[in-house]
Amino acid sequence: MQRIVLSLAAAISLLVIAAALFLVGFGPGERPAPQAALAIDGADIGGPFTLVDHTGATRDSAEVIDGPTLIYFGYTFCPDVCPIDSQIMAEAVDLLAEQGVEVTPVFVTVDPVRDTPTELGYYVEALHPDMVGLTGSEAEVKTAADAYKVYYSRVEVPESRAEYLMNHTAYTYLMMPDGIAALYRRGASAAELAADVARVLAEKGVTG
Ligand code: NI
Numbered sequence: 632m633q634r635i636v637l638s639l640a641a642a643i644s645l646l647v648i649a650a651a652l653f654l655v656g657f658g659p660g661e662r663p664a665p666q667a668a669l670a671i672d673g674a675d676i677g678g679p680f681t682l683v684d685h686t687g688a689t690r691d692s693a694e695v696i697d698g699p700t701l702i703y704f705g706y707t708f709c710p711d712v713c714p715i716d717s718q719i720m721a722e723a724v725d726l727l728a729e730q731g732v733e734v735t736p737v738f739v740t741v742d743p744v745r746d747t748p749t750e751l752g753y754y755v756e757a758l759h760p761d762m763v764g765l766t767g768s769e770a771e772v773k774t775a776a777d778a779y780k781v782y783y784s785r786v787e788v789p790e791s792r793a794e795y796l797m798n799h800t801a802y803t804y805l806m807m808p809d810g811i812a813a814l815y816r817r818g819a820s821a822a823e824l825a826a827d828v829a830r831v832l833a834e835k836g837v838t839g
Pocket of ligand 1: 706709
């Protein structure tokens with residue numbers, strides 16, 4: 632009996648490992664996913680939100696994510712991380728478009744006090760013509776951030792002109808209308824990000 636229990640435990644372990652490998656996106660004979668892709672393991676990431684876009688229009692999550700969408704949470708006053716990451720996202724979207732794969736880039740602020748639609752407009756329009764900037768009330772932004780498991784907090788910097796900075800998690804989410812498709816941490820180049828997004832979308836039957 633104990634032997635059967637042990638075998639069962641071993642079988643379950645193998646299944647869990649197989650599922651994990653499947654989720655990070657590689658099976659036998661396939662190239663491993665880039666290091667920046669994180670296993671999502673069926674995690675509950677994403678969910679409904681209603682925010683205001685950079686043109687001042689109210690947009691809910693279903694309207695924003697009406698096809699393959701890359702989403703990043705940050706803030707326009709960010710001195711380094713957000714500008715780099717959103718530039719990479721914009722370049723990846725262009726690389727995908729060259730392959731005929733349409734992906735919408737979305738930048739959601741975690742600093743709605745300063746990131747008004749107008750501020751966001753300057754930011755996203757400088758980065759990509761299709762980029763959507765989203766803001767809202769502090770409560771609306773919190774709802775969206777919580778749904779995406781985004782942590783952020785205000786850090787006072789009294790001696791600086793910025794007055795305060797925001798600490799925040801910096802992941803890039805590949806979303807589909809039916810939920811999350813991939814999660815990327817910082818470190819991938821635009822080419823690596825585009826290649827992995829194309830791979831994940833091809834597995835879902837979305838090709839250029
Ligand atoms: Ni930032």
